[in-house]
Amino acid sequence: MIEMIKVSRTYAPNIKALSDISFSIETGEMFFLIGRSGAGKTTLLKLICNMETPSNGLIEVAGYNINTLRGKNLAHLRQKIGVAYQDFKLLSNRTVAENIAIAMEVSYKNPRAIRHRVRDLLEQLQLTDKYDTITSELSRGEQxxxxxxxxxxxxxxxxxxxxxxxxLDASTTERVMSLLTRSNKAGATIVIATHDASIYQQGTHRIMELRDGNIHSLTRGGR
Known part of the structure; x- marks a missing residue:
């Protein structure tokens, strides 16, 4: 699903966020990126979804060189990628239901199917009563x-x-990970950048640690 070959990302004037990164993630895998703040985790995710472009190197997603995709081809690929940003990027003047529905509306899903999917997700995440709430009125954990x-x-x-x-507290964290695990079992490839050791230490998924923009280790959990 993801292939990175000798990828670097440098910001002006000469700040190296990532240096010579090479790794691959298989289709259907759940993969964890760990490391301290500033290690390069967020930059790596932005490169994968084409929010940023690498200074050097090759990035392929689903067999496509994403940095050469343009127009409809890029839009088509982006519809197949879901991103939960660290700063949320919600539409603050729209309701919870409207924010969740957006991704499905651009794919021309049936309105009734959209409503059903939104309510199901809110129930899984204990947010059923927030369906019509404006997102700016939510707590950070709810957002x-x-x-x-x-x-x-x-x-x-x-x-x-x-x-x-x-x-999130421990109980809500468990709900979040259950939702991601269900998505993974349904076939989605999932990449999670995290500081939270509790969500990867007990599993057997691969874990890549970044330090100062470099791959420090690539291991498997449960060992």
């Missing part, structure tokens, strides 16, 4: 869950999640 629901709503082939449990 975080809405952003996650939006990222999985359209059943994308690839889901990128940046710090999904940072504002």
């Amino acid at each position: 975080q869950r809405v952003a996650l629901a939006r990222s999985v709503a359209n059943s994308p082939r690839l889901i990128l999640v940046d710090e999904p449990t940072g504002n």
Whole structure:
């Protein structure tokens, strides 16, 4: 699903966020990116979804060189990628339901199917009573869950999640991970950037640690 070959990202004047990164993620895999703040996790996710372009190197997603895709081809690929951003990027003047529905509306889903999917996701994340609430009125933890629901709503082939449990208690964290696990079992490839060791230490998924923009280790959980 994802192939990176000697990828670097440098910001002006000469700040190296990532240096010579090479790794691959298989279709249907759940993959964890770990590391301290500033290690390069968010930059890596932005490169994968084409929010940023690499300074050097090759990035392929679903067999496509995403940095050469343009127009309809790029738009088509982006519809297959769901992203839950660390800063949420919700439409603050729209309701919870409207925010989650957006991804499905651009794919011309049936309105009744959209409503059913939105309510199902809100129930899974204990947000049923927030259906018509304006997102700016939510707590940060609630906004975080809405952003996650939006990222999985359209059943994308690839889901990128940046710090999904940072504002959540243990019980809500479990619900969030259950939702991501269900999406993974349904076939989605999932990449999770996190500081939260509780969500990856007990599993057997692959874990890549970044330090100062470099791959420090690539291991498997449960060992």
